[in-house]
Amino acid sequence: MAATLFDTSAMEKPRILILGGTTEARELASRLADDVRYDTAISLAGRTADPKPQPVKARIGGFGGADGLAHFLRDENIALLIDATHPFAARISHNATEAAQRTSTKVLALRRPQWQLEPGDRxxxxxxxxxxxxxxxxxxxxxxxxxxxxxxxxxxxxxxxxxxxxxxxxxxxxxxxxxxxxxxxxxxxxxxxxxxxxxxxxxxxxxxxxxxxxxxxxxxxxxxxxxxxxxxxERRKPADVPAVGTCDEALDLIAHWLAPA
The missing domain is CATH 3.40.50 (Rossmann fold)
Known part of the structure; x- marks a missing residue:
């Protein structure tokens, strides 16, 4: 599956891999799907029996920990890894950070803001x-x-x-x-x-x-x-990587990081 996940006829385009499973991941993938500057794919853990269709090519299943993800990033020449998994998916976020560090891959976390206590909440x-x-x-x-x-x-x-x-x-x-x-x-x-x-x-x-x-x-x-x-x-302390809270912020940072030389 990995061999056909990206467009092999457009090797000059930066490849973006989104670790998905959230509404935000799907929205970001949708907004990147028609952006001719990038070659974007999404990876889903496969824990949901009937996942929604994705707007870009999708990979289903785990990588085999940080080691497996690092091999994938290196083998597929990924320019940017986006961790848009669930805020409580601590293990995959840890693996994403470690794999990105090992391979010197740019990494970005898309984390929705957490809820705040309001008057009347118990x-x-x-x-x-x-x-x-x-x-x-x-x-x-x-x-x-x-x-x-x-x-x-x-x-x-x-x-x-x-x-x-x-x-x-x-x-x-x-x-x-x-x-x-x-x-x-x-x-x-x-x-x-x-x-x-x-x-x-x-x-x-x-x-x-x-x-x-x-x-x-x-x-x-x-x-x-x-x-x-x-x-x-409550959420645990997140991985120490650049993070944004919205798709708009993510797109701005992607454009900045992956701008043509």
């Missing part, structure tokens, strides 16, 4: 999903899990609570919890719909990751309106 900040489990306390509660499926298994250690678990794909293997409801859905989620869900399910507390962006902010705004507590998993 946030309990925690540093990890495991810590979020303990933050629920021992008294049984109705919990809305909105953290994706990868780390939902942590809550098997707190079976006293009732859970409503929303994810894009089913949690596998199924959680061993006596009282759980699964909702399969893909954002964006409107605030009014989120408020209705929280009220209909009689939710006492939400567990969420501070992902930022507008697509999943509806539940945070709805919780504020309804006075519902949010156990908020």
């Amino acid at each position: 946030w309990t900040p925690v540093e990890s999903v495991a810590e979020a489990v303990h933050a629920l306390g021992p008294i049984p509660r109705r919990v809305f899990l909105a953290i994706g499926r990868q780390e939902a298994f942590h809550f098997e250690t707190a079976p006293e609570h009732s859970y409503v678990i929303r994810s894009v794909d089913p949690v596998t293997p199924p959680l061993r919890l006596p009282d759980q409801e699964a909702i399969l859905a893909t954002g964006p989620f409107a605030e009014a719909d989120e408020a209705a869900l929280l009220e209909n399910r009689k939710i006492d507390v939400i567990v969420a990751k501070n992902s930022g962006g507008s697509a999943t902010y509806g539940k945070i705004a709805a919780a504020r309106r309804l006075g519902i507590e949010v156990v908020m998993v």
Whole structure:
């Protein structure tokens, strides 16, 4: 697949590889797709069973850690690596930084700004999903899990609570919890719909990751309106690479970095 990922008839064009999986990654790829100055491709981890079509050539699957990504960057003569993965995809971001350093490849992180506490919010900040489990306390509660499926298994250690678990794909293997409801859905989620869900399910507390962006902010705004507590998993310190918060900023920096000599 790597041999046909880029346009071999346009070797003079700088090659851009986007590590994707987010709305921002797809938007950036769309805006670069018709830009004749660059040869752009996107790589997806393959964790979603039915990923959306991409506006540029796409590669599906992992690279084999920092070593594999470094080989790919070198073999494919990548001029710029853009880390536009999920804000909580710490491992791939670390691998991207390390691989770029090894190969002297320019690297840019596209990170959406995180949500900020506003008047009326009832946030309990925690540093990890495991810590979020303990933050629920021992008294049984109705919990809305909105953290994706990868780390939902942590809550098997707190079976006293009732859970409503929303994810894009089913949690596998199924959680061993006596009282759980699964909702399969893909954002964006409107605030009014989120408020209705929280009220209909009689939710006492939400567990969420501070992902930022507008697509999943509806539940945070709805919780504020309804006075519902949010156990908020905060982001870890990001990799120390040049970073921007919007596609416009990314495009400006790309044009500056990859300007013809």
